[in-house]
Amino acid sequence: MIGLSLWKTVQLGISSLLLHKLRSFLTTLGVLFGVASVVAMLAVGEGASEKAQAQLRELGSRNVILRSIKPKQDNVSEEETRVLAYGLKRTDFDRIDETYPGVVRTVPVLTSPQEVRVSDLLCRPKVLCTTPEFLKVSGRIMADGHFLSQQDEASRSLVTVLGYDVARFLFPFERAVGQTVRIGEHYFEVIGVLVPRGPLGATASNPSSEAGGEVYVPLSTGRAYFGERQVTVRSGTFDIQEVQLHEIIVQAERDVDVPFVAAACRAMLSREHEDKDYEVMVPLELIMREKETQRIFNIVLGSIAGISLLVGGIGIMNVMLATVTERTREIGIRRALGARRRHIITQFLVETTVLSGCGGLLGVALGLLIPWIIERTADLQTVVSPIAAVLAFGISVLIGMIFGLYPAWRAAHMDPVEALRHE
Amino acid sequence: MSDRPGDVVADLQNVGRVYRMGSELVHALRDFTFQFRSGEYWAIMGSSGSGKSTLLNLLGCIDRPTSGTYSVRGQEISGLNDNQLSVLRGRELGFIFQSYNLIPQLNVIDNILVPVVYQDDPIPNAKERAVELAERVGLQGRLDHRPSQLSGGQQQRVAIARSLINDPAMILADEATGNLDSKTAEEILELFDELHASGKTILLVTHEQEVGDRAQHLLRLKDGLIHEVRLAGEPAREEASA
Numbered sequence: 001m002i003g004l005s006l007w008k009t010v011q012l013g014i015s016s017l018l019l020h021k022l023r024s025f026l027t028t029l030g031v032l033f034g035v036a037s038v039v040a041m042l043a044v045g046e047g048a049s050e051k052a053q054a055q056l057r058e059l060g061s062r063n064v065i066l067r068s069i070k071p072k073q074d075n076v077s078e079e080e081t082r083v084l085a086y087g088l089k090r091t092d093f094d095r096i097d098e099t100y101p102g103v104v105r106t107v108p109v110l111t112s113p114q115e116v117r118v119s120d121l122l123c124r125p126k127v128l129c130t131t132p133e134f135l136k137v138s139g140r141i142m143a144d145g146h147f148l149s150q151q152d153e154a155s156r157s158l159v160t161v162l163g164y165d166v167a168r169f170l171f172p173f174e175r176a177v178g179q180t181v182r183i184g185e186h187y188f189e190v191i192g193v194l195v196p197r198g199p200l201g202a203t204a205s206n207p208s209s210e211a212g213g214e215v216y217v218p219l220s221t222g223r224a225y226f227g228e229r230q231v232t233v234r235s236g237t238f239d240i241q242e243v244q245l246h247e248i249i250v251q252a253e254r255d256v257d258v259p260f261v262a263a264a265c266r267a268m269l270s271r272e273h274e275d276k277d278y279e280v281m282v283p284l285e286l287i288m289r290e291k292e293t294q295r296i297f298n299i300v301l302g303s304i305a306g307i308s309l310l311v312g313g314i315g316i317m318n319v320m321l322a323t324v325t326e327r328t329r330e331i332g333i334r335r336a337l338g339a340r341r342r343h344i345i346t347q348f349l350v351e352t353t354v355l356s357g358c359g360g361l362l363g364v365a366l367g368l369l370i371p372w373i374i375e376r377t378a379d380l381q382t383v384v385s386p387i388a389a390v391l392a393f394g395i396s397v398l399i400g401m402i403f404g405l406y407p408a409w410r411a412a413h414m415d416p417v418e419a420l421r422h423e
Numbered sequence: 424m425s426d427r428p429g430d431v432v433a434d435l436q437n438v439g440r441v442y443r444m445g446s447e448l449v450h451a452l453r454d455f456t457f458q459f460r461s462g463e464y465w466a467i468m469g470s471s472g473s474g475k476s477t478l479l480n481l482l483g484c485i486d487r488p489t490s491g492t493y494s495v496r497g498q499e500i501s502g503l504n505d506n507q508l509s510v511l512r513g514r515e516l517g518f519i520f521q522s523y524n525l526i527p528q529l530n531v532i533d534n535i536l537v538p539v540v541y542q543d544d545p546i547p548n549a550k551e552r553a554v555e556l557a558e559r560v561g562l563q564g565r566l567d568h569r570p571s572q573l574s575g576g577q578q579q580r581v582a583i584a585r586s587l588i589n590d591p592a593m594i595l596a597d598e599a600t601g602n603l604d605s606k607t608a609e610e611i612l613e614l615f616d617e618l619h620a621s622g623k624t625i626l627l628v629t630h631e632q633e634v635g636d637r638a639q640h641l642l643r644l645k646d647g648l649i650h651e652v653r654l655a656g657e658p659a660r661e662e663a664s665a
Contacts, residue, residue: 008540015528333524336485337585338513338541340506416485420520 006350013351024355027319030312031359031399032366035392038305039367039384044374045301047382049294056290059283060139062255064262066092066248070241071275083229086277087243092269096250100264102257107137108219109247112226114184116215118170125166125213127183129222137249145177145192148218152191156220160188163214164196186225188217258284309395312359313403320352320407331411332419341412348408349401356400360393367392426461426496432592432624433459433482438491440477451477453647455491459593459626464619466638467628474647476597479628483595484512496592513538517586521598523578525570525585531557532566535585546589556584560614576607583614593624600634612637 017024059065068087090108097106110129115122128134135147143164152159160183167176167190176190194214230241252261262282269278324331331344367389371382426432440452452474459465459482469475480486481493484500493500495515500508517538518524525534535553539545546552557566560580570578579599586594596615600608612634619625619639627638635641643651 012528019528329524330526333520333526334537334541335509336483336512336518337538338509338589340509340541342506343541417480420485420524 009346009350010354013347013354016351017354023319027316028355028359028362030315031309031356031396032312032363034305034308034312035360035363035396036366036370037308038301038392039364039389040370040374041301041304042298042388043367043371043382043384044380045294045297046385047371047380049290049297050383051381052290053287056283056287058139059281060137060249060251061284061287062252062258063137063283064250064252064258064265065281065283066250066265066269067279067281068243068246069277069279071277083240083242085242086275088245088248088269088278089272090244092272093245093248095268096248096265100250100261102253102261103250104253105133105137105249105251107131107133107249107251108245109134109249110219110222110228110243111246112184112222113230114226115182116166116170117182118179121170123166123169123213125163125215127215127217127222127226129217129219129226131219134216134249137251141195143193143195144175145190147192148216153218153220156224157218158186158188158221158225159191159218161192161194161216162190163194163216166213166215167193169213183215183217184226255284258282305392305395309399312396313356313399316352316355316400317403317407320348320404321410323351324348324407324411327411328414328419328422331414332416332422335414335416336420344412345408348411349404352404352407353397353400356403357393357397359400360396363396364389364393426592426624428460428462428622430461431458432461432496433626434492434494434497435481435488436492438481438488438493440474440481440486441489450647452481452488455647455649457642457649459624461592461624462619462622464615464625464639465627466635466641467626467644468630468632468635468641469644469650470630472646473644473650475628475644477647478644479595479597479626482593482626483516483518484508510542513541514589515592517589517591517594519579519582519586519594519596519599521601523570523575523582523602525578525581527570530567530569531562531573531581534570534581535588537585538589542589549588553584553588556587557581560584574607575603576610579603579607579611580614583611583618587618587623593626594618596625596627598629599627600629600631608634 066088070084071086093106093108096103107130112127112129113124114127115124116127117123130148131153132148132150134140135142142161145161147161148159151157160181162170162176162181170176170181171179176193179190180187181190182188228242228244230243231239250261250265252258259282262280262285266280269280334344334347368384371384374380375382435455435457438452438455439450442449442451455474455478467475467478477486481488484495487501495511498511500511503511526537529537532550532553535557536549539549539553554566557563560583562577562580562584565573565577570581573581579602582599583594586596599615600611603611615625615627616637625638627634629635639655641651641653642649643653
């Protein structure tokens with residue numbers, strides 16, 4: 001019935017700690033901030049990583065994206081007018097499309113800088129000339145109407161699909177589908193509008209400004225009406241670039257095929273292109289890299305957490321050693337009244353554990369509060385992992401036990417005669 | 424276990440206790456042979472350095488003799504380890520200190536119960552017994568007070584109740600009235616008289632002659648040796664002189 005139950009010991013420990021409220025509170029601060037920083041930093045880091053991964057996933061995890069890039073110019077040309085031809089070729093596209101195993105879709109994209117107008121509203125979105133399969137490869141969804149069809153492609157129809165932002169800009173008050181827009185010198189019928197990208201992929205596109213947003217037309221139409229040459233007039237000189245395809249999106253059948261498809265594309269391109277006028281982007285690889293980065297981040301964070309908890313633990317040990325000295329007489333009394341060494345050890349161990357446990361609990365609370373505030377003020381996504389919170393709390397309790405062991409041992413091994421004589 | 428009056432409760436045979444002070448050996452107690460019997464009320468006196476504190480520590484089993492043997496209720500303590508000795512202290516010995524030595528975080532009842540909670544098989548109905556003892560020593564109405572809310576005399580009453588809780592073989596009181604004014608001291612001594620009358624064994628260390636004179640018997644130490652033994656109703660008997 002009476003006995004010395006653990007609960008009784010905990011109660012006694014708490015009341016001893018409450019005798020010195022400020023000291024106990026300050027002692028827990030080390031552990032508190034250690035745990036809080038771990039939980040908070042993990043949440044912020046995890047949030048950033050998750051966002052990056054989501055953005056990459058939006059590019060399609062089964063996709064391999066080949067892009068044309070302007071090669072570095074070694075010899076600056078003296079000519080006033082010249083044509084710079086570079087980038088992916090139609091032949092590249094055909095090779096991949098016809099021969100590669102494990103490839104389900106291959107989508108060519110030609111971009112053309114054109115002005116898009118409706119009466120006096122003007123914007124300069126990216127005009128993407130592509131094939132109907134683009135929709136499937138990109139994972140985009142129609143908000144209204146339908147996407148480009150094979151029929152449109154075959155007959156070079158003057159039809160267009162607008163990105164959501166462009167549609168909102170050009171037709172703020174009416175339905176865009178069925179209307180006519182002028183792209184460059186030609187008039188196109190709007191046949192569809194895409195839903196905006198997910199909140200994560202919201203690339204800051206503001207079509208009311210000079211550039212931004214997207215507009216889609218059939219590839220054949222684009223080639224016929226806009227051509228592959230892009231002419232820029234720059235301080236009296238013509239700069240003409242000729243690019244056959246700006247982008248080729250290759251979709252593999254399964255995730256596991258992606259590395260092979262990517263390797264094959266790289267091999268083919270390096271064989272066919274003398275200059276490095278292309279790049280190969282593999283979202284899956286980037287996701288992996290992002291995950292690896294996150295892993296390293298977690299390890300670094302874990303080390304910092306370990307160090308700060310160690311410091312917190314040392315702080316607790318320091319205070320407990322002082323407490324033991326201060327309470328030498330109490331230890332002597334208890335020993336004289338029949339307390340065994342293990343009773344004294346338990347008593348002090350419980351006190352340190354309660355201290356560090358409270359620190360850990362408050363730390364977790366603070367660590368959850370910080371991401372909450374960040375999310376509301378800094379517009380950053382955070383992901384709180386319950387495992388991290390539980391783990392941080394557990395480790396803080398463990399730290400208390402480990403660092404409480406020595407002071408408790410010291411207390412238990414005092415000579416009762418000396419302890420009773422202590423003033 | 425209860426003793427019949429006259430049973431030996433503390434048996435010291437040729438007990439010596441030597442301390443090392445730097446390079447010097449201090450013989451705090453030399454070849455000390457004595458028996459305390461159940462129901463006796465002894466005052467242990469002597470000037471400082473006479474060995475009375477050492478004797479009390481040995482009797483209380485918080486110290487061990489360097490030579491000789493000591494038995495409590497027939498149990499020899501030299502064969503006991505630290506744990507067994509702790510159990511023995513809690514069960515067989517009741518301590519009363521000059522400065523009361525209560526635990527500040529605990530109320531009166533919980534302080535009285537301290538020797539109980541450390542026992543593996545605590546006495547039954549300990550709480551009821553604690554209340555009963557508190558009332559017996561005159562602490563009615565103060566059972567949930569903390570030591571800081573009590574006067575010195577009241578704190579010493581708590582200590583007395585605490586020393587009785589496990590019904591020990593003997594009560595060891597170390598200058599129990601040393602910190603009290605004469606009126607309160609008198610009350611405490613009356614309490615000791617009552618305890619003695621009810622058959623308790625009391626060993627009271629004091630340096631005050633009047634306190635010593637109130638006890639049943641008197642034992643005077645000098646330089647670690649027995650200097651004088653005065654039994655009730657007998658003239659003082661001088662023992663060995665150094």
